[in-house]
Amino acid sequence: SAVISQKPSRDICQRGTSLTIQCQVDSQVTMMFWYRQQPGQSLTLIATANQGSEATYESGFVIDKFPISRPNLTFSTLTVSNMSPEDSSIYLCSVEVQGTNTEAFFGQGTRLTVV
Amino acid sequence: TQLLEQSPQFLSIQEGENLTVYCNSSSVFSSLQWYRQEPGEGPVLLVTVVTGGEVKKLKRLTFQFGDARKDSSLHITAAQPGDTGLYLCAGKRSGGSNYKLTFGKGTLLTVNP
Numbered sequence: 001s002a003v004i005s006q007k008p009s010r011d012i013c014q015r016g017t018s019l020t021i022q023c024q025v026d027s028q029v030t031m032m033f034w035y036r037q038q039p040g041q042s043l044t045l046i047a048t049a050n051q052g053s054e055a056t057y058e059s060g061f062v063i064d065k066f067p068i069s070r071p072n073l074t075f076s077t078l079t080v081s082n083m084s085p086e087d088s089s090i091y092l093c094s095v096e097v098q099g100t101n102t103e104a105f106f107g108q109g110t111r112l113t114v115v
Numbered sequence: 116t117q118l119l120e121q122s123p124q125f126l127s128i129q130e131g132e133n134l135t136v137y138c139n140s141s142s143v144f145s146s147l148q149w150y151r152q153e154p155g156e157g158p159v160l161l162v163t164v165v166t167g168g169e170v171k172k173l174k175r176l177t178f179q180f181g182d183a184r185k186d187s188s189l190h191i192t193a194a195q196p197g198d199t200g201l202y203l204c205a206g207k208r209s210g211g212s213n214y215k216l217t218f219g220k221g222t223l224l225t226v227n228p
Contacts, residue, residue, distance in 0.1 A: 040223070041220065041221070042121075042203060043158070043218045045215060094157075103148070105160070108156050109156070111155070
């Protein structure tokens with residue numbers, strides 16, 4: 001298993017500002033994933049963060065809006081830039097642990113409200 | 116187009132009732148996982164199924180993976196208020212970019228006392 005600490009757990013931000021979300025894992029992992037979950041909805045993958053290379057973004061998400069850092073194998077950040085109310089959502093980081101089956105573990109999420 | 120179709124989207128039942136949630140796709144998955152998410156928390160893994168036809172039981176929860184590995188179901192017997200939450204199925208497709216999980220839209224279950 002993996003224990004993931006994500007912070008902040010929630011924030012209320014003014015439009016036009018940026019927020020950086022941190023994700024710390026208790027073990028070294030190759031890939032970390034950032035998801036967005038809008039109210040009452042499922043998870044949408046934003047990007048995959050690999051240590052030592054640029055993040056891979058999914059369709060509809062761009063680096064200028066969601067820059068990601070991955071300085072080492074246990075830590076990553078996601079920045080939501082130039083926020084608008086449409087960015088209000090829950091942002092989740094996730095890692096996968098290789099075992100008998102590959103299993104995904106999630107942080108508790110960051111609930112972002114943009115006003 | 117949603118790769119994993121999950122139904123029903125909402126379900127409100129009384130304590131003690133049984134229920135089944137379905138997760139269907141036209142694609143083959145190498146594995147499929149079920150998660151439960153409570154408000155203010157991230158999803159928590161309940162089970163992973165990998166073999167076609169596989170059935171796994173977790174107390175009152177029974178998970179089944181279709182023979183063709185394209186669909187799965189979650190059955191809860193004698194539901195309790197503590198079962199309330201968002202249930203998500205997620206799968207890894209066979210071949211291609213199989214390191215990524217694809218999530219269904221989720222089933223929001225409310226069990227009333």
